[in-house]
Amino acid sequence: MSQLIDLSxxxxxxxxxxxGLPAPxxxxxxxxEDSMKNYGNGASFQIxxxxxxxxxxxxxxxxxxxxxxxxxxxxxxxxxxxxxxxxKVQVSHKESxxxxxxxFEGLDLKGKAVxxxxxxxxxxxxxxxxxxxxxxxxxxxxxxxxxxxxxxGIDSHNIDDTRTNTRPIHTLLLxxxxxxxxxxxxxxxxxxxxxxxxxxxxxxxxxxxFPVRAFAKxx
Numbered sequence: 001m002s003q004l005i006d007l008s009x010x011x012x013x014x015x016x017x018x019x020g021l022p023a024p025x026x027x028x029x030x031x032x033e034d035s036m037k038n039y040g041n042g043a044s045f046q047i048x049x050x051x052x053x054x055x056x057x058x059x060x061x062x063x064x065x066x067x068x069x070x071x072x073x074x075x076x077x078x079x080x081x082x083x084x085x086x087x088k089v090q091v092s093h094k095e096s097x098x099x100x101x102x103x104f105e106g107l108d109l110k111g112k113a114v115x116x117x118x119x120x121x122x123x124x125x126x127x128x129x130x131x132x133x134x135x136x137x138x139x140x141x142x143x144x145x146x147x148x149x150x151x152x153g154i155d156s157h158n159i160d161d162t163r164t165n166t167r168p169i170h171t172l173l174l175x176x177x178x179x180x181x182x183x184x185x186x187x188x189x190x191x192x193x194x195x196x197x198x199x200x201x202x203x204x205x206x207x208x209x210f211p212v213r214a215f216a217k218x219x
Contacts (some may be wrong), residue, residue, distance in 0.1 A: 005195075007115075007153075007184045007214040008058040009124060017056050017183060018157070019130045024052035049170070054209040060199050061180040066170050071177065074205045080179065084113040084151060086197035086216065088190045093118045093134040099154075101140045110148035113197040115216075117187035120156040122186065133157035138168045141145030145176045151197070153181035153214070181214055190216050 009017075013026040028034075029049035036044045060081075063070025087107060091099045099116055118134035121171050134156040144152060152159065152173060159180055160169045173180055199214040 003218045004214040005186060005218065007197075007199075007216060008212065009183060009185050010025065011052075011057040011211060015057070017059075018139070020209060021055055023048055023052050023076050024056055025188065026050050026107075042145070050209075054211075055059075057211045058183045058185070058199075058214050060201050060214075061170065061174060061176045061182070061209050061211050061213045063177055064206075066167070066174040070174065070208065072205060073201050073207050073210060076179075078200070079132070081200045081212075082198045083196045084198070085111065086115060086195055087193045088115045088117055088187060088195075089192075090117040090187075091134075093120050097132060097134050098137045099134065099140055100137045101143045104140060104143055104147070104192045109144065112149055113153065114144060114149050115150040115184065115187055115190065115197065116152070116154040116156075117190075118156050119188070121183075121185040121187070124183075128156075129157055132163065135159060135161040136169050141169045141172045145178060146170060151181065151199075152180040153184050153197070153199070155184040156182070156185050158182060165216040169182065174214055181212065184208045184214060191218065194218065 014023045016023050027049055030047040032044040032046050062073055064072035065199040089103045091103045120134045123129040136159050159182055160167045195216045195218040197216050199212040201212050
């Protein structure tokens with residue numbers, strides 16, 4: 001039997017994903033108690049309401065996030081999000097915050113999703129998560145693009161180095177229509193290869209980023 005590994009953080013009321021962006025508000029639109037007057041035989045229902053920015057929890061970026069005329073979430077078919085052949089690369093943030101080209105050389109990457117395990121997700125829910133985080137180097141991003149990857153995921157606060165005001169990795173990857181998944185977790189549970197990766201957002205027009213339930217399937 002296949003094994004499914006959840007690679008997503010849980011979205012909860014008040015959770016901060018990115019400092020400076022508002023936390024989600026999760027509440028009742030219609031509570032069970034209030035709904036009871038609408039139904040007989042003691043039936044009740046809850047209708048929830050959530051208010052959040054699209055960069056919440058574990059989310060996927062597509063070109064529209066960076067480029068005004070880039071493809072938005074609705075313009076990618078399901079094949080871009082589901083059962084992608086994948087590899088995992090592990091580079092400890094304790095050795096280097098920058099994930100360099102040497103981590104990917106010699107690997108068969110064409111047509112694959114590449115998941116980068118830095119173990120930065122260990123800091124999730126703490127102030128340390130937002131500061132001096134692990135990121136992908138520009139040279140490595142160029143190498144991944146030239147290698148024909150279809151998606152790059154990372155278990156860190158951002159795939160770019162946020163200590164500067166430039167975002168070369170987003171610019172490069174999304175410009176080549178290579179999807180990005182940030183704020184992943186549980187990558188330590190994956191082998192280096194022999195699995196597929198899925199991260200499916202809602203089919204929304206005019207949006208370039210949205211939370212996903214990211215997971216791996218190991219056969």
